[in-house]
Amino acid sequence: MSQKLLGIDLGGTTIKFGILTQDGQIQEKWAINTNILEDGRHIVPDIVASLKHRLSLYGMTKSDFIGIGMGSPGAVDRSEKTVTGAFNLNWAAKQEVGSVIESELGIPFAIDNDANVAALGERWVGAGANNPDVVFVTLGTGVGGGVIADGNLIHGAAGAGGEIGHIIVEPENGFDCTCGNKGCLETVASATGVVRLARHMAEGYEGDSAVKAAIDNGDDVSSKAIFEAAADGDYFADSVVEKVAFYLGLAAANIANILNPDSIVIGGGVSAAGEFLRSRVETYFLKFAFPQVKKTTAIKIAELGNDAGIIGAASLANQFAAG
Template sequence: MAQKLLGIDLGGTTVKFGILTLDGQVQEKWAIETNILEDGKHIVPDIVASIKHHLDLYGLTKDDFVGIGMGSPGAVDRQEKTVTGAFNLNWSETQQVGSVIEAEVGIPFAIDNDANVAALGERWVGAGANNPDVVFVTLGTGVGGGVIADGNLIHGVAGAGGEIGHIIVEPENGFDCTCGNKGCLETVASATGIVRLAHQMAESYEGASPIKASLDNGESVTSKDIFEAAQANDSFANSIVDRFTFYLGLATANISNILNPDSVVIGGGVSAAGEFLRSRVEDHFKKYSFPQVRQTTQIKLAQLGNDAGIIGAASLASQFIEA
């Protein structure tokens, strides 16, 4: 009887794979490089070859698996199991993903957007503690997210549900966003956004600060540098972090005032700043949230790190478990 799930986390640089138990424990994991050459035409065949190789390696057959789940960047058609416009994969045209993998490997296949899938992972066995109402915000080079309400991922009519990075937090004097709007959360709360804030705020800051000195000298400064300086009491870095956490707190309060989730889970590279980040976001969140929301919705840090994608992808495959 099939007792395993296979999760795939497709990214622009690596494809991560995991074999999991039905209750979300990772048994095996591996990764391959994403070959995006020639319009990304090698990606799906490489995935198929890697699955076949590892099933042989571990002495497993297709009959051991309930299903395969996958998280992908770009616009995902869950019914057709296709991906369109995943530009970091060189997939501008619509790609047949699910039909090829199912035909080659013989295991049922499900696919969703990568941020949604990471949300499912954190909700299932991470900080969300399998609660039916969880919002996940991922802070990386952009700001992604996923909304799980009453146990279901919110997709919306065009698959754009849960675009947390595009909540407007600075309508008047905001930075231009790649989406065409101005003042989106992504422009100020991503790893690049906090550096953008630093440059903007450095113009009017007067006082000694290693971070300001680095910016004035044209040296490159990262979000990690800013958080470390703030923790070491650099007052300029502290003011940047405060502005950054204000935007994040405002956005999470707005989401929570609509959804009242059990928790808003913050993940992604920037969340490595840990409790220093979480507690300050929570302070702003409390200022802007509705009283009952303030008392019942928690701001938490993600727990699964890089495994959120494979675990969430595997949870997609659990839909194939026969009732």
């Protein structure tokens, strides 16, 4: 039997695991709750225990695996295989991750940032179609992403490569961002950013709109509700989506004018709007992109959903194949 890959997607509420073939096909997957109590000290032991249990259940040993890859939030030191500042895990101080997992399981281990890892997954067997030049933009609570150029993930001098959410798209009158700047893409295109933009635009809108009425009433409004209302013909909601698409198209064109990737893949919760969002982003992308870039870079919607993390994490383990 050919050797397998193990992928781990570490999140603030769940830890997802997968056993994959060397060409990225998931054969088994499972998940456990993330126990962040007591400064997150249970997380790594829980991962080890879950892996040991499953391998025993499937009658597998360390010799059945090429390696383990993991995506984690926070600042990841890839060479030391540690994580610092993953606050949704209660990991403020540096955490030994790789050394513990390797010593307990005897399988080589690799780790990277979770957004980078999702980019690797989507590039490998998702919308990126294993092309060597792919940019992944994930629209969730924030806006993250990863840049793969000439087959290599771009990390940058301080590991901050691919901070797509902090491209400035509204320099004059932009919203304050958590990074300290104003007008970052994250402030208008994340799930929370879409709602923030809608609340701002509602102040000057006079027409009929269920979404505007809900905002004026102080009701909770979600980005999903705004996109659904827009698709159903709510003119105000539609104008919000159009503005979000403008910002995304502008950012995508700026990225593509520098990198000219084969594709810019949009994923994350907001991307569930699918073609309704993609086609609008493409319209603005084509408006702002360099002529040769327009012809060669495609705007796509992600295909892997929640599996992107474990698939991308498993791809990290492929580096051990030659060993």
